Amino acid sequence: MGLAPRPDARVASRAAGDATNDLVSYDPASQEGWITTRLDMLVNWGRANSLWPMPFGTACCAIEFMASAAARFDLARFGMERMSFSPRQADVLICAGRVPFKLAPVIRRIYQQMPQPKWVISMGACASSGGMFDNYAVVQGIDTIIPVDVYVPGCPPRPEGLMYGIMMLQEKVKRERMSDTSLRDELDPDPASNLYIPPAVIDELSEPFGNSVHQTRSGL
Amino acid sequence: MSAPFTVIHAGHAATGEPAPRTPTQVPHRGGTANPSAARLQAQFPQFYERHEVIWGDTTVYVRPEAILDVVRWLHDDAGEQYDYLVDVTAVEYRDVEHPLEVVWHLRSLPFRRFLRLKAQLPKGTPLRVPSVWPVYRGADWLERECFDMFGISFEGHPDLRRILMWEQYREGYPLRKDFPLRGRFSRAEQLRQALSQNPEAKYSMEELTIADAFEDLPQDMRQRLAGGERTGE
Ligand code: SF4
Numbered sequence: 001m002g003l004a005p006r007p008d009a010r011v012a013s014r015a016a017g018d019a020t021n022d023l024v025s026y027d028p029a030s031q032e033g034w035i036t037t038r039l040d041m042l043v044n045w046g047r048a049n050s051l052w053p054m055p056f057g058t059a060c061c062a063i064e065f066m067a068s069a070a071a072r073f074d075l076a077r078f079g080m081e082r083m084s085f086s087p088r089q090a091d092v093l094i095c096a097g098r099v100p101f102k103l104a105p106v107i108r109r110i111y112q113q114m115p116q117p118k119w120v121i122s123m124g125a126c127a128s129s130g131g132m133f134d135n136y137a138v139v140q141g142i143d144t145i146i147p148v149d150v151y152v153p154g155c156p157p158r159p160e161g162l163m164y165g166i167m168m169l170q171e172k173v174k175r176e177r178m179s180d181t182s183l184r185d186e187l188d189p190d191p192a193s194n195l196y197i198p199p200a201v202i203d204e205l206s207e208p209f210g211n212s213v214h215q216t217r218s219g220l
Numbered sequence: 221m222s223a224p225f226t227v228i229h230a231g232h233a234a235t236g237e238p239a240p241r242t243p244t245q246v247p248h249r250g251g252t253a254n255p256s257a258a259r260l261q262a263q264f265p266q267f268y269e270r271h272e273v274i275w276g277d278t279t280v281y282v283r284p285e286a287i288l289d290v291v292r293w294l295h296d297d298a299g300e301q302y303d304y305l306v307d308v309t310a311v312e313y314r315d316v317e318h319p320l321e322v323v324w325h326l327r328s329l330p331f332r333r334f335l336r337l338k339a340q341l342p343k344g345t346p347l348r349v350p351s352v353w354p355v356y357r358g359a360d361w362l363e364r365e366c367f368d369m370f371g372i373s374f375e376g377h378p379d380l381r382r383i384l385m386w387e388q389y390r391e392g393y394p395l396r397k398d399f400p401l402r403g404r405f406s407r408a409e410q411l412r413q414a415l416s417q418n419p420e421a422k423y424s425m426e427e428l429t430i431a432d433a434f435e436d437l438p439q440d441m442r443q444r445l446a447g448g449e450r451t452g453e
Contacts, residue, residue: 101414102386108415136394136403136410137385144411 040178047091047117048173050079051166054090054114056107059097061124061156068159078166087113092169093146096156098126099139111146116184119173121165122148125155233301233330240332246276254278256300256328256335264290269340277336284322284339288350288376294326294335295355302326302335305352308362310370312397322349322372341372351377369395386417 053075057065069075069083084090087110099107111120122142125131128151130140142148149172152165176183231240250273257271257280267286272279282290294302306325313321319340326335341347351374353359363374364383371393374380381387385394390413391404403410 101410102384102417104411104414105417135401136391136399139411139414140407144407145415 040176041174043178044174044176048170051092051119051169051173052082052084052090053080053121054084054087054093054110055096056093056110057096058099058103059126061096061126064156064159065094065096065123065162068162073159073163075163075166078163078170080166087111088115090114091117092119092121094121094123094162095127095142096123098131098133099142099145100137101139102137104139104145107142108145117176119149119169120146121150121152121162121169123152123162123165124157125153128153131155228303228329230329231332234332237332243276249274251276254333254335256280256294256302256333259297259299260290260294263293277334279336279338281338281340284341284349287322287324287337287339288352288354290337291324291326291352292355294328300328300333301330302328302333304329305356305358305362308352308359308366310366310372310395312370312395314397316343319343320347320370320372322366324352347372348375349373350375351380353377369393371396386414388413388417 055062055065057063067073069081075081080092087093091114093107093111093114095107111118120142122128126133126138127142128148130138132155134140139145150165150169152161154161157165231237253271253273257278260280260282261268261271264282264286267283267290269281269283271281291302294300304327306327307323308325309323311321311323319342322339322341324337326337327333328335339349341349347370349372351359351363353363353374353376359374360377360379361383363377364380366372367374367377367380368382368384382389391410392399394403405413
């Protein structure tokens with residue numbers, strides 16, 4: 001109960017001449033330091049500015065990610081200096097680098113271990129699409145495994161690029177509505193869910209452009 | 221458990237030889253062969269095929285079935301002392317007639333020598349070669365990788381299974397020339413199979429039994445391990 005009133009506030013007790021009871025009045029008419037806002041906005045503001053990243057760095061992009069976190073680019077400006085190497089204490093999974101098929105169940109497990117609300121940034125060409133590694137070992141985009149909020153292009157993206165992606169994610173977080181629970185739906189392998197990608201679509205999405213599509217696959 | 225290790229001073233057995241210098245002129249082919257090649261030929265005339273010197277390194281071709289004996293001799297003989305196995309790998313050539321080659325890189329620290337052994341495995345025959353694990357324990361993972369990528373089975377290896385690809389990988393041996401770049405299955409099928417692995421099935425029971433932590437494992441797990449059970453199958 002010790003909020004200091006604004007200097008020009010008309011405090012009820014002072015007006016009554018009682019110095020021993022010089023407290024903040026709850027009367028709205030007293031013009032003290034009150035803010036009214038939507039709970040959505042307040043919560044989203046808090047979330048957006050204290051995203052704790054879970055760095056999932058598997059390749060060269062992770063080096064650039066480390067540069068973003070270090071002093072020159074300073075991710076701490078966005079409230080993201082607290083790298084969470086445990087998924088249980090993380091808000092945003094930053095997948096920096098290519099994900100081989102052997103890691104696919106691992107990244108899905110990590111995503112599932114993160115508490116809601118959670119977001120995913122796919123950093124770099126490899127994480128977003130498999131990049132140049134159109135081969136037997138590499139997942140053709142982590143969005144075939146987990147839902148992705150922001151894709152950062154580049155090979156690797158510069159730290160500015162990653163930060164632009166982070167700021168886009170912050171924008172996205174700030175626009176969320178708590179009433180819209182569908183945002184919090186977990187990825188579900190259930191074919192009826194919206195996040196389910198049918199095999200034909202995965203195949204189609206992961207085909208490269210150009211005419212070499214079937215040149216090396218299953219011909220033998 | 222571990223034996224006290226001996227310090228090896230490189231070149232201590234090569235007394236009388238001039239101090240090593242960085243070579244300035246190395247011929248592509250030819251030049252002085254590693255003296256071990258001639259001794260190897262005298263020791264194993266029936267298994268020795270030929271040797272060649274390329275860029276100053278000696279490559280000895282031996283019969284595949286003899287590789288363990290050859291390597292053991294090279295390791296134990298006082299005049300050779302090849303105490304370091306650098307690598308075990310394999311090469312497949314585009315030429316379909318050309319046999320697959322398994323390659324061992326050996327280094328003798330006391331004599332400052334480097335020797336490359338090759339064994340040729342004709343295509344169309346079962347790809348089998350003895351494991352050198354009894355001589356060099358470090359061959360364990362190298363041979364597993366070679367098995368994983370080329371499908372060469374190293375006989376006598378204690379735990380020959382895939383190491384880079386997951387154990388249930390069914391598409392074949394990726395570094396073989398007949399392996400399609402994107403694998404044999406469709407992307408969706410690859411993803412489905414990959415996601416159905418159990419990420420916890422990372423260690424084999426064999427690995428757990430030899431781990432230092434074995435004594436700390438719960439009783440039931442120790443019993444299962446001792447009974448030969450394996451994870452993730
Ligand atoms: S996108 Fe480029 S920099 Fe990033 S992991 Fe792939 S190859 Fe490396």
